[in-house]
Amino acid sequence: MALKRAWGFLLLPALAVLAAAFLMPLANLGMKSLHLFAGPGREQPGLTLENYIAFLEDPFNWGLLGWTSLLGLLVVGISLVLGLPVAYFLARTKTRWRPVLFLLVIAPMLVSVVIRNLGWIPILSESGVVNSLLIALGLVSQPLKLFNNLAGVVIGLVHAFLPFLILTLATVIQRIDPQIEEASINLGAGPFETFCRVVLPLTRPGLIAGSLIVFTLAVSAYTTPAVMGGGRVLVMSTYVQQQIGTLLDYATGATVAIVLLVWGAFLSILALRFSKAEA
Amino acid sequence: MIGRLGLRVAVALVFLFMIAPILSVMVWSFSGGRLFVFPPSAWTLKWYGSIPPAFLAALKVSLLTAIGATVVGVAVGVPAALALVRGALPFSRALSAICLSPLMVPGLVIGVASFQFMNVIFDVFRLSLLESVPGLILGHAAFTVPFVIRAVIAGQVQYDAAIEEAALSLGATPLRAFFTVTLPMLAPAVASGAIFAFLMSFDDVPVALFVGGGSATTLPVLILNSVQFNFSPDILALCSIVAGAIVLLVALCSRLFGLDKFTGPSHS
Numbered sequence: 001m002a003l004k005r006a007w008g009f010l011l012l013p014a015l016a017v018l019a020a021a022f023l024m025p026l027a028n029l030g031m032k033s034l035h036l037f038a039g040p041g042r043e044q045p046g047l048t049l050e051n052y053i054a055f056l057e058d059p060f061n062w063g064l065l066g067w068t069s070l071l072g073l074l075v076v077g078i079s080l081v082l083g084l085p086v087a088y089f090l091a092r093t094k095t096r097w098r099p100v101l102f103l104l105v106i107a108p109m110l111v112s113v114v115i116r117n118l119g120w121i122p123i124l125s126e127s128g129v130v131n132s133l134l135i136a137l138g139l140v141s142q143p144l145k146l147f148n149n150l151a152g153v154v155i156g157l158v159h160a161f162l163p164f165l166i167l168t169l170a171t172v173i174q175r176i177d178p179q180i181e182e183a184s185i186n187l188g189a190g191p192f193e194t195f196c197r198v199v200l201p202l203t204r205p206g207l208i209a210g211s212l213i214v215f216t217l218a219v220s221a222y223t224t225p226a227v228m229g230g231g232r233v234l235v236m237s238t239y240v241q242q243q244i245g246t247l248l249d250y251a252t253g254a255t256v257a258i259v260l261l262v263w264g265a266f267l268s269i270l271a272l273r274f275s276k277a278e279a
Numbered sequence: 280m281i282g283r284l285g286l287r288v289a290v291a292l293v294f295l296f297m298i299a300p301i302l303s304v305m306v307w308s309f310s311g312g313r314l315f316v317f318p319p320s321a322w323t324l325k326w327y328g329s330i331p332p333a334f335l336a337a338l339k340v341s342l343l344t345a346i347g348a349t350v351v352g353v354a355v356g357v358p359a360a361l362a363l364v365r366g367a368l369p370f371s372r373a374l375s376a377i378c379l380s381p382l383m384v385p386g387l388v389i390g391v392a393s394f395q396f397m398n399v400i401f402d403v404f405r406l407s408l409l410e411s412v413p414g415l416i417l418g419h420a421a422f423t424v425p426f427v428i429r430a431v432i433a434g435q436v437q438y439d440a441a442i443e444e445a446a447l448s449l450g451a452t453p454l455r456a457f458f459t460v461t462l463p464m465l466a467p468a469v470a471s472g473a474i475f476a477f478l479m480s481f482d483d484v485p486v487a488l489f490v491g492g493g494s495a496t497t498l499p500v501l502i503l504n505s506v507q508f509n510f511s512p513d514i515l516a517l518c519s520i521v522a523g524a525i526v527l528l529v530a531l532c533s534r535l536f537g538l539d540k541f542t543g544p545s546h547s
Contacts, residue, residue: 007368011363011366017420018424020417021418022392025395025396029396082293101294106529107526110482110529112521113499115518122315122317220387223499227503227507230507240387240388240391241488244489254395260385260387264384264388268383
């Protein structure tokens, strides 16, 4: 019994740090959202649900939620198209370069996201690599706008979160017995048909879990929309930053932040459920 | 075999996409021509000699913060992970959920919450945490602690308790068995958790944006501001050095500890 209590003491420092760094700040944020705005940096006394009612009644907020979700779906869709072939290749290849290839998937994910965003500027700008190539090949006559707008945000987010999808899918595909594919080929299906009708259905749990992870990360990301959107793309997170950082409307900012938190946590738990079901 | 070739081409293109922005930072850090015109008309090393002092100061703030937040993460996270797995504590599932819950919260929400809470701390205790490195460390501890806990929990699931029991039955005291047998076996998990926590702290923008500032502006926040307001190529040299250092660190760690430990989702 005394020993058990000793284990409990080992947990206390972590709980204390998390209380100071996370739980109490979050509780304070929740309280802020229950007060009304009373000028920059100040709130009215008295608890009220008015902020949430106002949030739900304003069509602008629904637009913002819808728009952010649409962005998330776009990022998930493109990531699936790009990620599936790579995940399949990584799961099935026998090359001795496999560890290096995995490193190529993981390393970009760990390089600071602002540095990666910065790296896209010379590639996507009007006189950048992509536009120079497109014009030289005669595919477009005017340079495309790929930066400081939605296109830039989508490219940045796909780049940021594709590795999570690839790793999730590769793990699931690796568990599928290659003999099932051989059987399908022996029975006369082509490689593409085998992939679509045998591999894909077996990958379903991974597809759902991976898509949910990417969607959650995409709708709650702040840095990439801020940099790649050039301040012109408003999503939930950049809107919260604007309310609190620029307008000093702590009450509205806190309310939208709590909505974002609940939404993100709900999606994360859903993703966790699916990845557990698959394991 | 057209399908096989098609797959390889598609995979190669996606890999090119993955490394493109990092390659781009490195290539353009040597460009001496007009800004971002492709292909670069001249090459130079001059940017490496003229990294602005403000950026070096910000790099120092970032490193101090990341080291501090990692030390806090390991110091409180490793004992917590041990207690959660081996303690047979009451409500251990709920306690684990509390310890790991910050990983489900968007970074921006943590940033905003820390900012407002540190304002309250100042109002009540006259203790100024905003725009200071200790404040940044506390803000980042919200995710470095759970990262270390998660890595060390995973490390214990994989390891063989029989080895520790063997040490005990051969006469080692529990304390000795822990320090000479258990801890060395957990070292890779602790190390990968620590490195991941370090990189997440070093990468963070949303928390540092709200909590930092002034003399405690981190490198990512300074880069973000300069991209939005007055971009100049002299910062590319520093970015390319930092990116190269991170890639080397990750390559080294993946050789030492395996890659699988680095794959948890995070918000950026």
